[in-house]
Amino acid sequence: MQAKSIIVSRSASSVFPSRYRSLVVRAITALSLAASIVMADSVNADAEAANSKYAGIVVDAKTGNVLYSENADRLQYPASLTKMMTLYLTFEALEQGRIRLDTPVPFSAFASAQQPTKLGVRPGGTITVEQAILGLVTLSANDASTALGELLAGTEGRFAQVMTAKAHALGMTRTTYRNANGLPNTAQMTTARDQARLGIALRQHFPQYYGYFSTQSFKFGQRVIRSHNRLVGSVRGVDGIKTGYTRAAGFNLVSSVEVDGKSIVGVVLGGASTPARDNQMRKLIATYLPKASSRRGSSELIAQTPPQPAPVAETRVASAAPDVSLPRTAPAPDTRYQPASTQVAYSDVAKPKSDNPLLQEMPAPTKVKTQSIKQASIATPTPAPAYVPPEQGDVSVDEVTTASTKETQPTGWAVQIGVSASKEGAMDLLDGAKSKGGKVLRFAKPFAVANAGSYRARFGGFEDQRSAVNACTALKRAGVKCWATAQ
Structure with a gap:
């Protein structure tokens, strides 16, 4: 490619006036370089195509x-x-x-x-x-x-x-x-x-x-x-x-x-x-x-x-x-x-x-916390605590919460609208959603579920997946992001 461009450049010098020769040579060189790049990309593409596993x-x-x-x-x-x-x-x-x-x-x-x-x-x-x-x-x-x-x-x-x-x-x-x-x-x-x-x-x-x-x-x-x-x-x-x-x-x-x-x-x-x-x-x-x-x-x-x-x-x-x-x-x-x-x-x-x-309709896309870990280290070896089943530990689903009443968590299907760092924040999210939901949430039960330092804001009481999905669809029309989830 370089040899061809040199030949073309020399030909150009004999055809164009001297004041245009440098511009023409630069243009020809640029075109030659572009052609080389295209050929290189073509070779790479051919190599990929030749790899039957790709x-x-x-x-x-x-x-x-x-x-x-x-x-x-x-x-x-x-x-x-x-x-x-x-x-x-x-x-x-x-x-x-x-x-x-x-x-x-x-x-x-x-x-x-x-x-x-x-x-x-x-x-x-x-x-x-x-x-x-x-x-x-x-x-x-x-x-x-x-x-x-x-x-x-x-x-x-x-x-x-x-x-x-x-x-x-x-x-x-x-x-x-x-x-x-x-x-x-x-x-x-x-x-x-x-x-x-x-x-x-x-x-x-x-x-x-x-x-x-x-x-x-x-x-x-x-x-x-x-x-x-x-x-x-x-x-x-x-x-x-x-x-x-x-x-x-x-x-x-x-x-x-x-x-x-x-x-x-x-x-x-x-x-x-x-x-x-x-x-x-x-x-x-x-x-x-x-x-x-x-x-x-x-x-x-x-x-x-x-x-x-x-x-x-x-x-x-x-x-x-x-x-x-x-x-x-x-x-x-x-x-x-x-x-x-x-x-x-x-x-x-x-x-x-x-x-x-x-x-769509998949659980937990809410960003609760972010960890940035570039390098980790190990401290002096210490015994790990024995395994604690979920029902005995602090990380299990907590008793909930409608404003001031503690009740058993609703069973069946629920609609989750978000996650908050505090129970009060979760209930505020639920109050805001309920004001927009209207009739679709008339019989729904607002509650907050504790999980790893955060609280999921949910409406429970839906008998099956279809009713929960329908309620969520209505909430989305009202501008409330949500998803249906099994309890």
Whole structure:
């Protein structure tokens, strides 16, 4: 290309007057450079097309618009992206008060025997739930992931069933889980589109725990464990989420990006190498983040079927699971995690529910608190407290509250309108919503549910899902953000 431009430049010098020659030569050089760039992009595109495992998608997290898609619905192996669902269910259990961050996670012989990468906890040892979370988001620890699954559901097989049920409830209709960590299993499949949906759900449903995904390193015993996700801290706006690799799957990555009011989730599956995967994600972010919307809206759906609540039977199994094979008095952990710095902020103003059509009628998109964790450290080892069942601890659902009367929490379905840092703030939210709801809330019971230092503002007394959804729809028309949830 350079030789051709030189020849053309020389030809130009003989045709154009001297006063125009420099301008013409510059123009020809610029065109030559542009052609070189186009050819380079073409070569990159050809290389991607030649990779038979490649699939990718970029989704506007605010609107649900698919900004880029290639093989997005093809079944592929998730590898360690599987741990995103393990973490989703862990965050859900924390939010429901079934476990705490300091709850001991016992390691069975089966969990300890998982293939690397892993923390290397011996059978009979324990770590805290928080240490397990950090082990998953940084090292992608297979043993910790299995141990969490056993804690939440008794066995990994049962946990995989709960994972699959939750995936389908989120609209991940083509995803099937068979284990908690993503180690090879030919029946464990997903798609790029489904992983994008899960990435969006993690951020929007659990903002109080999402900060863990930005952890770049933490100290475990004498080891400093650094994150496998090289884009966190090196690409502006990237705050997670997860990497993955097996020989059959290739190199996988899900990245969430939020910059200047715009938010996208990108997925790359089947990359040829770590650098190739990461470079492809950088390219996708640079190309499609500017095209994302800064306003919420509704447009193209990631899946044709909107997400529905998980089957009640599956939810009950998961809720009862912590008592299965979990000792009342657990062995002391080898190390105990203490965050070096944690920023927590609460607001009495409920954040509006997302209008993203991917996540309609899904629970807990309200931002209660935010954690910013860049590096964590382990203090001097101390015994972890014994596990306290939810009904005995402070984190269980409290007695509620209509203005001054303590009553039993309503059963059935409820409509949640927001979350506040105080009970009084939650009741104020309910009073404001009731004044707008009119007849639709005539027989509804306002109450506040305590959860991890915050209070959920809810209207109860709905007999079934349909009546709760109808009430919520009427509230939305009146300008009140809400969602239906089972009690």
